[in-house]
Amino acid sequence: MFKLLLIEDDLTLFNEIKERLNQWSYDVYGITDFNKVMQEFSAVKPDLVIIDIQLPKFDGFHWCRMIRSHSNVPIIFLSSRDHPTDMVMSMQLGADDFVQKPFHFDVLIAKIQAILRRVYNYNTEQVSLKTWCNAAVDYERNTVTNETGSVELTKNEMFILKLLIEQKNKIVSRDKLMNSLWDDKRFISDNTLTVNVNRLRKRLDEIGLGQFIETKVGQGYLAAEEEMV
Structure with a gap:
């Protein structure tokens, strides 16, 4: 950063x-x-x-x-x-x-x-890569990879994930997400945000990371950092 x-x-x-x-x-x-x-x-x-x-x-x-x-x-x-x-x-x-x-x-x-x-x-190349929950997140290729495997996200899904993990372990409000996404003309309604977060979570479930995208009722979403053992 x-x-x-x-x-x-x-x-x-x-x-x-x-x-x-x-x-x-x-x-x-x-x-x-x-x-x-x-x-x-x-x-x-x-x-x-x-x-x-x-x-x-x-x-x-x-x-x-x-x-x-x-x-x-x-x-x-x-x-x-x-x-x-x-x-x-x-x-x-x-x-x-x-x-x-x-x-x-x-x-x-x-x-x-x-x-x-x-x-x-x-x-510049390092800026496009982020480590989160022992996984490599590639912003340019829209992929998340760990020892379990790799998943490719849509641009919308990666946009949401990037916003969340750049503030990992902190709640990102729905309003902030909506404002950011609206400026980028990706979303048109609050319900669309919910649908896209759910899709992101399902994709991450494929490599065991869906649980780390947490919903904070009435507040927003949080990307938790996996505890190191």
Whole structure:
């Protein structure tokens, strides 16, 4: 899971961006004290930084300079200002990209993914694989394999499984699943979600893993991690 540091003082915007990025399995951190940005940067050790230009104490350009003096981590600027000089200065300071507010989330996620692929290219294949309950989950091939055998899932089933195991042992609400799946235009009703989860569970039963997709009545679903003996 990639760690992203979002240096943004607008709490509403921060929470909105964080929620959407969490749905893409990014681990998002914020700044709790704008007097200690570099200390928090060092503590998080992010794989990518997103910086707003207008911030309390010092602006985003200042913090970009400070980060660049210590790290080559990729940086994306956010700005509500439309001055061409802002973009020019961002690039001169070593930023990797610039996103103008208001922005469409799909644009931001595409830029993040492109930068991460470029910078961490050596790790792209590993990102598509996940170990869960002693099974190898391949997001690209839509397969789950363990010592019992292998099953191939539909795209919908894998989409659900991915959301659940990226939050393993934690309840993922039906609303969150529906919102994520609706954005991806895979589901059209709450009942359809239930049907697809049941189908996923039946497929996983073939290799003894169906029991680890748990229903939490009135809350959502949970992908339990098998206890190691």
